[in-house]
Structures are given as structure tokens and as C-alpha cells.
Amino acid sequence: MxxxxxxxxxxxxxxxxxxxxxxxxxxxxxxxxxxxxxxxxFIPVAWMVLTSFHSESDAGTNPPKFGAPLTLDGYREFFGSGTGQSPWPALINSATASVVSTLLVLGLSIPAAYALSIKPVRKWTDVMFFFLSTKLLPPVAGLLPLYLFAQNAGLLDNIWLLVVLYTSMNLPIAVWMMRSFLVEIPPAILEAAAIDGAGLINIMRKIIAPIALPGIAATALICFIFSWNEMLFARVLTGVLAETGPVFLTSFVTSQGLFLAKVCAAATAVSLPVLIAGFAAQDKLVQGLSLGAVK
Amino acid sequence: MNSRRRRTVAGLALPLLAVGLVACSGAGGGGSKSGGKSINVLMVNNPQMVDLQKLTADNFTKQSGIKVNFTVLPENDLRDKASQEFSSQAGQYDVATLSNFEIPFYSKNGWLAPLDSQVSADASFDQADILKPMTESLTGADGKLYGEPFYGESSFLMYRKDVFAAKGLTMPAKPTWQQVADLAAKLDGAQPGMKGICLRGQPGWGEVLAPLTTVVNTFGGTWFDKDWTAQVTGQGFTDATNFYVNLVKAHGEAGASQAGFTECLNNLEQSKVAMWYDATSAAGSLDGAGSPVAGKIGYAPAPVVKTANSGWLYTWAWGVEKASKNVDGAWKFVSWASSKQYEELVGAKLGWSRVPAGKRTSTYSNADYLKSAAAFAKPTLSAIQNANPTDPGVQPRPTPGIQFVDIPEFTDFGTQASQFISSAIAGKLSVSSALSKSQDLAQAAAKKYKGK
CATH class of the missing domain: 1.20.5 (Single alpha-helices involved in coiled-coils or other helix-helix interfaces)
Structure with missing residues (x-):
């Protein structure tokens, strides 16, 4: 024993x-x-940032020079030292399109997701698949009709057209994401609140909003990134007034002469807002992106 | 049931309303153009255009009061955007940089505003000073003028005089391709890591096909005979392509199948090649300030075989969109950018090596310009003057063009063919199969012209 x-x-x-x-x-x-x-x-990003601080001739050499002297010339070019063209109008256009469309998407997708999860409408699965099916069409297939529509409606080179397009492009994704967050909220909490006499508005504001905040942050960031980086529609539908950041970025590419360093500098500068938004929302995002975190 | 339906309607109406509101506010928010006081310009991102962009506000806008909004794009994007803009006559742009490839068929399609009345009313512009091959290549089939050149170029052979001297070699005054190939063999390894010659191998109708087509012309080949029958598998085309591919494989630059204008410019500047056959406009960079090979470059005419000359002709020119609501403002801009005064402005402000040259006779008698361009001014001028777009080879052609076939379809089948040829340079495909594939593409593309 x-x-x-x-x-x-x-x-x-x-x-x-x-x-x-x-x-x-x-x-x-x-x-x-x-x-x-x-x-x-991270390597390509690090390479881009490193190249952005090199001179054009160092950036263009093969094999690459890691220890080449650093310079801010690329950034000076980005801010118009070579062309006299300021990047700010393009960046403001990008910010307008991304922020406004993201707010619209949130405003539309949260109620939609509510009606598909917490109080599901009849045949809510069909609705979900309808939303998904709108993403099945390759965007380029809609480009020509959109261009002709915009031309006839006088909306070419108009940033608000991009706002509408980005809203409609991101809406299905946002509805799917928001639904997966909302469906995780235990019905018992909502019932308890209802028994305590909370109305729909109060339940939305005091119960659902705080629990779903990480999900909302994740959805908002994804929509913001998609619209900020969108290139196909922006390039075709904008001109001199509504040009966005990514379109402006391509203006540094030339078939005659060196451009790697300034394009890298411009790309770094244009990606900064997304990086900043990502870092700012980091703790919310980690919760939000690991789906089901509301429990 | 009733209440649910009402709710659904409300749910649908809300987003629609929101979208509608945004669209409405958008329609008034921008888009419309501000009358005669501004013009929109669509431009390719070449160094000469970047200089123009920098000089516009302080000079053109200050003198004329016309604000110029630029959209600057890389070459391929520019062509896409221009054809989209001009074919739909969207009126977003008043002026665009178009080349002598686009202007003939754009004008045939009625997409461009003729400039004759503006030119004849504007004596100070001095159209007679524009080099004749330029004016001709920008004139439509109806005899009207549809473009003004911003700068022009031909092609010639550039070589390192110091390396030639060190090896005891001399460049003939009018080299043949065989002589160039022999020289390339002798120049291989003249300096550590140096190859004999740089020739473009990068896919693209404006990349490898430009120099290759000039070689084809002088070897007696052509893309099409005068009845639009493709001749890509013909003797001249085959000989030329075999010669080109073998030369670049044996004595050409490293990574040739990915090398274009930019890569070859780097290679010559960094002493990785001893010769380069390409655009005359490269000379400004090679002999410009900051170039490690400035003063060491010699220039010879484009090598020939069966023809007397074989340099190409290319120009970036200003075309005015027919749908432009401000043709007068557009002409003011075009006539300023293509003027003698603009060349002098660039010379004074940025240096004479950056002048957008190759379009005016007077440039080549300007003492200031000749001082900085002494080495290449004459070879450039004679290359442009000798170029003959309507008869560049040994047989009659169905459409003008030296280094291209001037039909819109060429961008498409030319690019596909260039991919086969680039693969042949990379050794992944034989020249004969690259050419027989290209022959089929060319024949299919020309079907609509055949029998007309």
C-alpha cells in the first residue's frame, strides 16, 4: 500500500x-x-521601406545594395519636388471615399445583420446567399456598364460615385462579418434586458454595441482597407479631380528612367494611414478577427 | 403579415434613400468643368513630361491665366485610359499625349479635333519649323493635321568610344548588322562583366518589337505585304529574328528576356555593355549631368542590311479631343508646350540636355543646345530626317509605320507575338515556333483589312 x-x-x-x-x-x-x-x-514591406530611403540609382542596381546611403529624395519626389504636383488632393479623395463609404457600410450592415441573426427574418439563409452572390460577379465585368452609366449621368471623375460603389462593394462582406459577430451574442442576455424593460434602442446601445464593438472595429477596418486600396474602379472612373491615392501612386511609374525609389516612397506614404488605423484598433482587432470572441 | 411587409419596405427604402442622397449630392459636388479657365491634360509619365508639369504653373498659367490639371500615367495605362476616353468622347480631358501610332487611326475614327485653323492663325508657332517626318506622321488620312509633336526620336547605335579605343576597334560610319555582330563578339569581356551589346528582349509591342521590327525591315522582311497577308514566317522576318535572337543570346546583356529601354540604359551607364541599339532620346540621359559615361559615348546610324536606313520614327504628340469644350484653351497649351520658347525655357531653367528635342529644325541650329548635345545632335537629326514611315523596307506596305503596324489590333497581337519572341530569347521556345505562332496571330488580326 x-x-x-x-x-x-x-x-x-x-x-x-x-x-x-x-x-x-x-x-x-x-x-x-x-x-x-x-x-x-514582412520582408517585401521592409524591402519597400528600405528602398524608399535609397537614391534612384542605388535602388535600380542588381544585385541590390543593402547598405547604400539613405536619402529622403524619394519622399521629396512624392511631395512634389520633381513635378510640383501635391499628393494631398489625391489622399484627401482617398480618405473621403474610404471613410464615408465605411460609415455608410456600417450604418447599413449592422441593422441588416441584426435582422439576420438576433431577430432573423424569414428565409434569412436565402438573404445571406443573395448578399454573397453579389460578390460572385468579377468587378471588371461591371466596369464597362458602370463607365457608360457614369458618363451619361455626368458622374465621371466624381468622388461621390466611388463612395457609392465602395459602399455597395463592401456591404455584403460587412453583413456577413457583422452577422457572425451578432449571432454569438447569447440570447439570454437580450431576454434578460428585455425583461428588465429595455427597449430596442436601449438594447442596441447598451447591450449589443459594447459586446459587438470588436466586431464592428474589425469590419470597419476591413472596409476601410478595401476602399483605400481599390484601384480598378478608381483608375477608370476618375480623372483629374477625383483621383485617389493608388491612382496617384502609379503616376510615378515610367517606362523611361528610374522610378523604384520614388514609387517605394510613395507606396510607403500611401500605406501609412492603413497601418496607423490598424495599430490604433489593434487590441479590438485581435478580439474581432478571432471570430466568436464576444463570448 | 401586413406589418412585416411594411417593415421590409421600410428596410429596403432606407438604403436606397441613402444611396440616392449621396448620388444627388455627388452630382452637384464636382464633375462639371470650370469653363475657359482650366484644361485637363492626360499625359504619359516620361521625364520630359515631368519637366513640363513642373514648369506649367509658373509659366503657362501665369501668362495665359489657364489652369492645367494633369493626370500622369505609365505608358500602358495611358494607352488604356486614352482609348477609353477618346472612344467614348467622354470629354474629361481636353488634351492627351498620343503617339504617331495612335494619331492616324484616332483621327480616322473622328476622335480628334483638327488643328489646321489654329496653326494657320498662329504664325508665331511656325509649323514649317517642325521636322517634316513628324508633321507627316501626325497628319490624318484626310490630310488634316491632328497633332503637334512634343518631342521626337528615331533609333541609332550607341557605343563606348573608350572601350572601342582600348580594344583597337573602330565603328564604321554606316555599320551593317553583320559588322555590329562581329564587333559585339570582340567586345564581350572587354571590361570585367561587360557584354557586347544591349538589345531589348522584354515582351511588349513597344519593347522588343520596336528594335526587332526595324531589323526585320532592313533584312527585307515585313509583318504584312500590301494585301494584308502576314509575312511573319517569310524569309526576311525569319532571318532577322534568328539574327537578333542569336546575337542577344551570344553577346547580349544578362537577363535579356526581361530587359527593356530602362534596363539597357542602366547597363550602358554601368559599363555592363559596350553597345546599345535603341531610341535617340536615350542620348540625353547618357550624356547628361550625373551620367557615369558622359562624354564616352559615340553614335552611329541604325545598322542596315538591305535598306539604306533603318532608324524608327516615334513622337509623343499632343492631340486635342473632339469632345473638348475648350479647344482654344487646349491649343494655347499645345502651342506653348511645342514651341521654340518652351525649349528655351527648359534650357534656361533645367539645362539644355533636358530639352524635348527631335521636333524642330531650329533646335539643331541653336548654339546653346548644340553646346550640350554636340555629340548626338547631328546623328539624331539625320536619323529622324531619314526615317520614312510609309516605305521603311524593301516592299510596299499596306499601312504606315516603321517599328509598328499602324492598326489598333497591333497592340494586341504585337504584344502576344512579343511574348513568344521574348521566350525565344530566354531559350524556352525555338525561333521558328515563336514565328509560326505569331504568323497565325497576325493573319487573324488582319482579316478585317484583307480584300479592302
Whole structure:
């Protein structure tokens, strides 16, 4: 009895030890793998940032020079030293299109998601698939009709046309995302609130909004990124007045002469707002992007 | 049931209303153009245009009171945008940079405003000073003038005089392609890592096909005979392509199948090649301030075989859209940008090597310009003057064009053919199969012209 009693605990400690070292090894390899993947994804970005601080001739050499002297010429070019063309109108256009369309998308997708999850309408699955089906058409297929429509309606080169387009393009994604967040809210909380006498508005404001905030932040950021980076429609439908950041970016590419450093500088500068938005919403995002985090 | 339906209607109406509101506010929010006081210009992003952009506000706008809004795009994007804009006559732009490739068929399609009345009313512009091949290549089939050149170029052979001297070689005054190939073989390794010659290999109708087509012309080949029968597998075309591909494989630059104008310019500047056959406009960069090879470059006419000359002709020119509501403002801008005074302005402000040259006779008698362009001014002028777009080879052609076939379809089948030829340079495809594929493409593209 005593023997078995002394043996038993020692066996459990060894198994525990073995298990924990196994866990440690697997978490170590998972950690290494995620670092590796992270670095692989980051290398092009780091390369872009590094190149943006090189001179044109250093950026154009092959094999690449890592230790070439750093310069701000690329950024000076971006802010118009070579062309006298300021990037601000294009950036303001991009900001207008992205921010306004994101707000519209949120304003439309949250009620829609509510009607598809918390108080689902009849045949809500059909509705969901209808939303999804609008994303099945390749955007380029709609380009020509849109161009002709815009031309006839006098909406070419008008930033508000892009606002409408970006809103409608991002709406299905936002509805799907918001639904997956809202459906995770336990009905019991809502019932409890209703029993306590809270109306729809109060439930929305005091219960749903705080719980769904990470989801809203994640949805908003995704919509913002998609509209900020959109290039196809912006290039075809805008001209001199409504030109957005990505279109402005291409104006540094030339078939005669070197342009890598200024394009990298411009690309870095144009991606900054998205990076800043991402960092600002980081803690919300981590919750939001790991779906189901509202529990 | 009733209440639910009402709710659905309300739910549908709300987003529609929101979208409608935004659309309405948009219609008044921008879009409309501000009368005679501004023009919109669509422009390719070449260094000469960037200079123009910089000089416009302080000079043109100050003198004329006309504000100029630019959209600047890389070459391929510009062509897409221009054909979209001009074919729909959207009226978003008043002026666009178009080349002598587009202007003949754009004018045939009625997309451009003729400039004759403006030219004859504006004696100070001095149309007679514009080089004749330029004026001719910008004139439509109806005899009216549809474009004014901003700068022009032909092609010639550039080589390192110091490397030639070190190896005891001389460049003939009028080299043949065989002589150039022999020289390239001798120049291989003249300096560590140096190859004999740089020739474009990058896919694109304006990349590898431009120099290659001039070689085809002088080898006696052509894309089409005068009845629009494709001749890509013909003797002349085959000989020329074999010669070109073998030369670049044996003595050409590293990574030739991806090398275009920019890469070759780098290669010559960084002493990685001893010769380069390409656009005359490269000379400004090679002999410009800051170039490591300035003063070391010699210039010879485009090498020939069966023809007397084989340089190409290309110009970026200003075309005015027919739907423009401000043709007068557009002409003011065009006549300023293509004027002698603008060349002098660039010379004084930015340096004479950056002048958009190759379009006016007077440029080549300007002492200031000749001082900075002494090495290449004469070779450039004679290359342009010798170019003959209507008869560039040994047989009659169905449409003008030296380094291209002047039909809209050429951008498409030319680019596909260039991909096959680029693969042949990379060694992934034989020249004969590259050409037989290209022959089929060319024949299919020309079907609509055949028998007309």
C-alpha cells in the first residue's frame, strides 16, 4: 500500500513533466513557425521601406545594395519636388471615399445583420446567399456598364460615385462579418434586458454595441482597407479631380528612367494611414478577427 | 403579415434613400468643368513630361491665366485610359499625349479635333519649323493635321568610344548588322562583366518589337505585304529574328528576356555593355549631368542590311479631343508646350540636355543646345530626317509605320507575338515556333483589312 502510494504520485509527476515538455516543444515550434510566416510576409514591406530611403540609382542596381546611403529624395519626389504636383488632393479623395463609404457600410450592415441573426427574418439563409452572390460577379465585368452609366449621368471623375460603389462593394462582406459577430451574442442576455424593460434602442446601445464593438472595429477596418486600396474602379472612373491615392501612386511609374525609389516612397506614404488605423484598433482587432470572441 | 411587409419596405427604402442622397449630392459636388479657365491634360509619365508639369504653373498659367490639371500615367495605362476616353468622347480631358501610332487611326475614327485653323492663325508657332517626318506622321488620312509633336526620336547605335579605343576597334560610319555582330563578339569581356551589346528582349509591342521590327525591315522582311497577308514566317522576318535572337543570346546583356529601354540604359551607364541599339532620346540621359559615361559615348546610324536606313520614327504628340469644350484653351497649351520658347525655357531653367528635342529644325541650329548635345545632335537629326514611315523596307506596305503596324489590333497581337519572341530569347521556345505562332496571330488580326 505504502509502496503503491509512493509510486503513484511519482508516476503522475513524470507524466505531467513529460506532457508539459511536449506542450512546450509544440508551442515553441508553433511560435517559430508563426515568426517565420510573419517575417516572410514582412520582408517585401521592409524591402519597400528600405528602398524608399535609397537614391534612384542605388535602388535600380542588381544585385541590390543593402547598405547604400539613405536619402529622403524619394519622399521629396512624392511631395512634389520633381513635378510640383501635391499628393494631398489625391489622399484627401482617398480618405473621403474610404471613410464615408465605411460609415455608410456600417450604418447599413449592422441593422441588416441584426435582422439576420438576433431577430432573423424569414428565409434569412436565402438573404445571406443573395448578399454573397453579389460578390460572385468579377468587378471588371461591371466596369464597362458602370463607365457608360457614369458618363451619361455626368458622374465621371466624381468622388461621390466611388463612395457609392465602395459602399455597395463592401456591404455584403460587412453583413456577413457583422452577422457572425451578432449571432454569438447569447440570447439570454437580450431576454434578460428585455425583461428588465429595455427597449430596442436601449438594447442596441447598451447591450449589443459594447459586446459587438470588436466586431464592428474589425469590419470597419476591413472596409476601410478595401476602399483605400481599390484601384480598378478608381483608375477608370476618375480623372483629374477625383483621383485617389493608388491612382496617384502609379503616376510615378515610367517606362523611361528610374522610378523604384520614388514609387517605394510613395507606396510607403500611401500605406501609412492603413497601418496607423490598424495599430490604433489593434487590441479590438485581435478580439474581432478571432471570430466568436464576444463570448 | 401586413406589418412585416411594411417593415421590409421600410428596410429596403432606407438604403436606397441613402444611396440616392449621396448620388444627388455627388452630382452637384464636382464633375462639371470650370469653363475657359482650366484644361485637363492626360499625359504619359516620361521625364520630359515631368519637366513640363513642373514648369506649367509658373509659366503657362501665369501668362495665359489657364489652369492645367494633369493626370500622369505609365505608358500602358495611358494607352488604356486614352482609348477609353477618346472612344467614348467622354470629354474629361481636353488634351492627351498620343503617339504617331495612335494619331492616324484616332483621327480616322473622328476622335480628334483638327488643328489646321489654329496653326494657320498662329504664325508665331511656325509649323514649317517642325521636322517634316513628324508633321507627316501626325497628319490624318484626310490630310488634316491632328497633332503637334512634343518631342521626337528615331533609333541609332550607341557605343563606348573608350572601350572601342582600348580594344583597337573602330565603328564604321554606316555599320551593317553583320559588322555590329562581329564587333559585339570582340567586345564581350572587354571590361570585367561587360557584354557586347544591349538589345531589348522584354515582351511588349513597344519593347522588343520596336528594335526587332526595324531589323526585320532592313533584312527585307515585313509583318504584312500590301494585301494584308502576314509575312511573319517569310524569309526576311525569319532571318532577322534568328539574327537578333542569336546575337542577344551570344553577346547580349544578362537577363535579356526581361530587359527593356530602362534596363539597357542602366547597363550602358554601368559599363555592363559596350553597345546599345535603341531610341535617340536615350542620348540625353547618357550624356547628361550625373551620367557615369558622359562624354564616352559615340553614335552611329541604325545598322542596315538591305535598306539604306533603318532608324524608327516615334513622337509623343499632343492631340486635342473632339469632345473638348475648350479647344482654344487646349491649343494655347499645345502651342506653348511645342514651341521654340518652351525649349528655351527648359534650357534656361533645367539645362539644355533636358530639352524635348527631335521636333524642330531650329533646335539643331541653336548654339546653346548644340553646346550640350554636340555629340548626338547631328546623328539624331539625320536619323529622324531619314526615317520614312510609309516605305521603311524593301516592299510596299499596306499601312504606315516603321517599328509598328499602324492598326489598333497591333497592340494586341504585337504584344502576344512579343511574348513568344521574348521566350525565344530566354531559350524556352525555338525561333521558328515563336514565328509560326505569331504568323497565325497576325493573319487573324488582319482579316478585317484583307480584300479592302
Amino acid at each position: 505504502t509502496a503503491s502510494a509512493t509510486v503513484a504520485p511519482s508516476r503522475t509527476t513524470t507524466t505531467r513533466k513529460r506532457k508539459s515538455s511536449g506542450v512546450r516543444a509544440s508551442s515553441l515550434s508553433a511560435g517559430l513557425a508563426s515568426w517565420l510566416i510573419g517575417i516572410i510576409f
